[in-house]
Amino acid sequence: MSEFKSSKLGRLFTLGKGITKAGATLAFDAAKSKAQTYVEGHQKEWQNVKDLSLKIKASHEIIQSMGELKGAMMKLGQMISISEDLFLPKEISDLFRELQKNSPPMSLNDVEKVLIHNFSKSSKDLFLEFDTTPLASASIGQVHKARLKTGEFVAVKIQYPKIVDAIKHDFQNLHQIDRLIHTLYPNKPNLDSLIEELKMSMAEECDYSHELQEMEYFRAEYAVHFPMIIIPKVFPEFSTQEVLTMEFVEGDTFEETLLYSLEERNFLGQSLYNSFLHSLWNMKRLHTDPQNGNYLFKKDKIIMLDFGSTRSFPNEFIIDYCALMMALEENELETYCFICKKLEIFKIDEQTDLMEQHFLLIQSIYLPYVNPGQFAVIPMSPFQLFKELIGKIEFKGRSSPKREFLLLDRSTFGLYTKLKAWKSEIDWLEGKNTFRNSVENEVKLKQSIKG
Numbered sequence: 001m002s003e004f005k006s007s008k009l010g011r012l013f014t015l016g017k018g019i020t021k022a023g024a025t026l027a028f029d030a031a032k033s034k035a036q037t038y039v040e041g042h043q044k045e046w047q048n049v050k051d052l053s054l055k056i057k058a059s060h061e062i063i064q065s066m067g068e069l070k071g072a073m074m075k076l077g078q079m080i081s082i083s084e085d086l087f088l089p090k091e092i093s094d095l096f097r098e099l100q101k102n103s104p105p106m107s108l109n110d111v112e113k114v115l116i117h118n119f120s121k122s123s124k125d126l127f128l129e130f131d132t133t134p135l136a137s138a139s140i141g142q143v144h145k146a147r148l149k150t151g152e153f154v155a156v157k158i159q160y161p162k163i164v165d166a167i168k169h170d171f172q173n174l175h176q177i178d179r180l181i182h183t184l185y186p187n188k189p190n191l192d193s194l195i196e197e198l199k200m201s202m203a204e205e206c207d208y209s210h211e212l213q214e215m216e217y218f219r220a221e222y223a224v225h226f227p228m229i230i231i232p233k234v235f236p237e238f239s240t241q242e243v244l245t246m247e248f249v250e251g252d253t254f255e256e257t258l259l260y261s262l263e264e265r266n267f268l269g270q271s272l273y274n275s276f277l278h279s280l281w282n283m284k285r286l287h288t289d290p291q292n293g294n295y296l297f298k299k300d301k302i303i304m305l306d307f308g309s310t311r312s313f314p315n316e317f318i319i320d321y322c323a324l325m326m327a328l329e330e331n332e333l334e335t336y337c338f339i340c341k342k343l344e345i346f347k348i349d350e351q352t353d354l355m356e357q358h359f360l361l362i363q364s365i366y367l368p369y370v371n372p373g374q375f376a377v378i379p380m381s382p383f384q385l386f387k388e389l390i391g392k393i394e395f396k397g398r399s400s401p402k403r404e405f406l407l408l409d410r411s412t413f414g415l416y417t418k419l420k421a422w423k424s425e426i427d428w429l430e431g432k433n434t435f436r437n438s439v440e441n442e443v444k445l446k447q448s449i450k451g
Contacts, residue, residue: 105137106160111144114158118240126238130156136293140205140308145248153248154235157208164206201288205308208244212236214307215246221283226275228267230303251296251303258421264299266374269424270431271302276415277435280408281322285312288407290414317343317404319446322439328366333359343405369428377420 111132112122123130129147136143141159148154160166204210212234219231230249238245257268279286287294289309296303320339327336337355340346346355368378419426 105134105142108132110161111142111158114161114242117161118243127156138293138306140202141208141242146245148235148238152235154238154245155232155248156238157244157246159206159208159242164203167202167206201309201311207241208239208308209241211244211306211308212239214310218287218304218307218310222275225278226271228271228301229275230301231307232303232305249296249303251298251301254292254295254297254418254421257297260299260422262423262425265422266425267300268297268302269419269422270426272415272418273424273426273428274431274435275302276411277431280313281318281435281439284315284318285310286407286411288411290411290418292418311404311407313404313408318439319442321405321408322436323443323447325366325436326440326443328359328363329370331363345405370432372429374425374427376423376425377416 115121115123115126119126123132123146127146128149128151131145134142134144135155140163141157144156144158146154146156215231215234219233222229222231232247232249234247235245257265260268276286287304287307287309288311289306294304294306296305320342324336324339324343327333327339333356336359337346337350340355340358341348341350346358365378365380
């Protein structure tokens with residue numbers, strides 16, 4: 001365990017070391033590659049191998065710094081990892097995915113400081129038992145198992161000291177990470193909207209009292225509609241803005257669920273899919289941090305954790321998004337393009353042929369899921385299809401889509417990757433018809449008034 005660095009100078013020094021090492025790796029390996037290429041006479045083949053090799057080494061240095069710093073740096077890396085190999089080579093996205101798991105924990109001294117600051121009591125005074133080794137350490141805080149004096153076992157999420165200050169410093173340095181990633185991968189998308197979303201979301205995530213309210217809200221809602229989804233009970237008397245105490249719940253990791261039977265994976269997949277649709281279309285509110293580390297499982301249960309990143313969506317956005325889906329289903333290219341421009345997926349002066357290609361691509365991915373029957377994720381690679389289209393797009397000067405779309409996209413990616421890995425056989429059409437009908441009626445009413 002190490003002391004958490006929250007000062008601007010300390011964080012800048014740690015980031016600077018990672019960037020310097022990454023830059024040195026690129027410079028040294030590039031020079032070595034040129035020399036060996038000249039000797040061996042296989043310029044193109046050798047360069048391709050060496051390029052990926054040196055990029056992996058440089059990326060490792062960046063990711064290690066992100067894990068050490070936690071905060072916004074680590075969260076950005078986690079968000080990048082969810083896109084799988086859409087923008088980055090698989091070997092690189094796998095490295096970023098390590099940030100979904102654990103990072104180096106803070107020291108016990110820091111843990112006690114936070115508890116004393118919030119309760120004027122140490123862990124020994126607050127709890128009957130307190131495990132000094134954390135169960136997990138993430139971007140904003142780490143979790144310890146404990147036992148209340150009333151006997152209940154709990155998970156205590158403790159925020160890193162002065163993490164808010166640390167995050168403020170991070171946003172002054174994120175452009176350096178962005179610049180280095182651009183050096184490694186020149187055609188990566190513009191991250192401005194992602195960074196803006198990060199600024200807003202992390203401010204809320206640092207307020208554990210907000211997360212407590214979200215957990216209570218989702219817990220009450222899901223208890224009625226999805227009793228197979230467990231959200232831990234919270235203990236407000238042992239919670240503050242910097243400490244969140246909740247029921248201790250055990251379960252299998254996502255990786256362990258891959259060994260479940262197909263019937264069990266079907267049940268989990270259908271339950272997760274239906275709860276996503278209910279949250280989107282009816283609650284208009286989503287759990288928007290779908291990394292695998294935020295879930296535990298049993299063969300008939302889904303345990304959802306970490307509600308620091310949840311979002312309510314404006315009704316107008318939900319109606320527009322539903323209209324976008326309906327335009328795909330009804331082959332309405334003009335409507336699709338109009339809404340994509342409104343959501344800033346396309347530029348106002350976007351090239352017609354590019355919009356048509358995008359429309360046909362999304363149709364090819366989406367339309368199979370409006371067919372009747374139970375079936376698994378279609379065996380295609382939407383990421384590869386997107387790569388082919390992305391190769392034709394110039395990202396320089398192009399803004400990212402609206403932040404609501406980024407949030408929804410992030411949640412959808414998380415759902416898709418789980419269902420794909422499980423090979424769950426889902427009744428996609430029944431889910432759509434069950435949960436989207438009320439919003440469809442609003443779209444039709446809006447269109448009839450305009451007409």
